[in-house]
Amino acid sequence: MTLRNLTILGATGTIGVNTLDVVARHPERFRVVALSGFNQIERLAGQCRQFRPRYAVVPDAARARALAALVADLPVEVLHGEAALEEISALPEVDTVMAAIVGAAGLRPALAAARAGKRILLANKETLVMAGRFFMEAVREGGATILPIDSEHNAIFQCMPAEFGAECRAQSSEHPAPRPAPRAPRLPAGVRRILLTASGGPFRTRALETLAAVTPEEAVAHPNWVMGRKISVDSATMMNKGLEVIEAHWLFSARPEEIEVVIHPQSIVHSMVEYRDGSVIAQLSHPDMRTPIAHALAYPERVEAGVPWLDLARIGSLSFEAPDTRRFPCLKLAYEALQAGGAAPTVLNAANEEAVAAFLAHAIPYLAIAEALAETLGQLGTAPVGSLDDLVAVDAEARAAARALMARHAAGARRGA
Ligand code: NDP
Ligand code: MG
Numbered sequence: 001m002t003l004r005n006l007t008i009l010g011a012t013g014t015i016g017v018n019t020l021d022v023v024a025r026h027p028e029r030f031r032v033v034a035l036s037g038f039n040q041i042e043r044l045a046g047q048c049r050q051f052r053p054r055y056a057v058v059p060d061a062a063r064a065r066a067l068a069a070l071v072a073d074l075p076v077e078v079l080h081g082e083a084a085l086e087e088i089s090a091l092p093e094v095d096t097v098m099a100a101i102v103g104a105a106g107l108r109p110a111l112a113a114a115r116a117g118k119r120i121l122l123a124n125k126e127t128l129v130m131a132g133r134f135f136m137e138a139v140r141e142g143g144a145t146i147l148p149i150d151s152e153h154n155a156i157f158q159c160m161p162a163e164f165g166a167e168c169r170a171q172s173s174e175h176p177a178p179r180p181a182p183r184a185p186r187l188p189a190g191v192r193r194i195l196l197t198a199s200g201g202p203f204r205t206r207a208l209e210t211l212a213a214v215t216p217e218e219a220v221a222h223p224n225w226v227m228g229r230k231i232s233v234d235s236a237t238m239m240n241k242g243l244e245v246i247e248a249h250w251l252f253s254a255r256p257e258e259i260e261v262v263i264h265p266q267s268i269v270h271s272m273v274e275y276r277d278g279s280v281i282a283q284l285s286h287p288d289m290r291t292p293i294a295h296a297l298a299y300p301e302r303v304e305a306g307v308p309w310l311d312l313a314r315i316g317s318l319s320f321e322a323p324d325t326r327r328f329p330c331l332k333l334a335y336e337a338l339q340a341g342g343a344a345p346t347v348l349n350a351a352n353e354e355a356v357a358a359f360l361a362h363a364i365p366y367l368a369i370a371e372a373l374a375e376t377l378g379q380l381g382t383a384p385v386g387s388l389d390d391l392v393a394v395d396a397e398a399r400a401a402a403r404a405l406m407a408r409h410a411a412g413a414r415r416g417a
Pocket of ligand 2: 151244
């Protein structure tokens with residue numbers, strides 16, 4: 001049994017809280033060295049009290065003072081700012097970093113963990129969508145490994161040939177084997193396709209003509225999963241699945257045509273891998289993020305996650321259907337952005353973050369999310385990107401462009417009303 005020393009980025013979010021739930025079940029295996037939060041300072045203070053980390057990171061000096069006052073009796077050092085997030089991602093005493101900040105804000109700390117050669121438990125899919133090439137390069141150069149947390153990618157990882165996890169197993173061992181040669185940029189030998197499952201979200205069967213009137217409250221009410229607000233809206237539009245197609249491309253070296261999305265409303269099969277001989281291997285479990293989190297935390301060992309055992313007779317039936325791109329235009333846009341490459345996925349991700357935030361703030365209607373993405377991609381999707389700095393600039397430009405478009409539309413809608 002290996003003792004793991006952890007940094008948890010985004011500890012106060014849904015993934016962070018689920019991670020700490022698994023950690024608390026195995027105190028002999030996991031030690032928390034550092035935690036980060038953003039707005040939920042009291043929750044972070046409670047986590048510091050329970051898990052006794054050495055460091056806690058918040059965004060600014062005011063919140064650092066608030067947290068320090070709440071944990072004054074504890075031996076925890078309170079740090080603040082983006083540099084501190086990078087610092088706790090690269091600490092020498094930490095071997096495993098859970099990357100569970102939401103959105104583009106998660107990129108720099110994840111890059112720091114990659115450069116420092118950590119085992120990265122990657123929940124923040126936006127890192128791969130925004131900067132897949134640069135992040136994967138940093139992982140290779142830093143000698144880091146990635147264990148996917150997103151339930152679909154974790155399932156795919158589990159269904160891949162055993163050699164696929166060789167690098168992570170070598171890093172997990174107390175006497176690491178020599179690192180295997182880097183994989184060729186294609187699916188492992190014998191694998192034909194990835195079948196990425198999607199629940200279809202809350203609007204899978206809603207009458208198309210009523211989608212215009214969807215409210216944020218309806219959009220975040222996911223039928224199977226309890227998640228943060230941004231990813232819940234992404235699930236409603238199926239942009240989440242689009243981001244996951246791009247994520248799968250980078251994690252498993254799959255071309256767009258080798259990734260097929262299939263709707264599976266019960267969310268029991270979390271994804272599948274199809275082999276050349278016609279075999280399809282699936283991973284099944286309850287829709288509870290503690291399963292993929294426990295898998296990645298303990299890999300290659302297995303530990304209890306606190307998740308109920310699967311009772312298939314009670315579930316009764318598992319069904320599958322093809323996604324309808326008229327209902328879910330964001331999914332199509334994501335495939336197009338992946339095909340286009342270059343700046344397009346970065347632009348898509350940035351415009352999506354802005355559009356979802358505007359929708360959650362009741363500033364734009366639901367259907368305007370996909371419109372804003374398509375228009376921003378049209379404006380900036382072919383911008384040149386030679387470096388990470390270029391990507392950061394494209395990200396900022398795309399946000400500004402998406403905000404301007406949405407403001408114009410909102411003004412037009414007010415005039416028309
Ligand atoms: P939440 O919104 O629940 O949590 C986000 C976390 O990030 C919180 O700890 C939050 O702090 C922190 N945070 C927010 N903004 C910033 C910022 N600008 N800088 C630093 N920290 C910030 O999100 P989820 O836990 O649902 O998702 C986290 C990531 O995992 C996302 O990338 C998502 O796509 C991915 N994911 C989530 C799944 C899920 O089931 N929830 C499934 C698969 C992937 P605070 O709360 O204190 O404000
Ligand atoms: Mg997912």
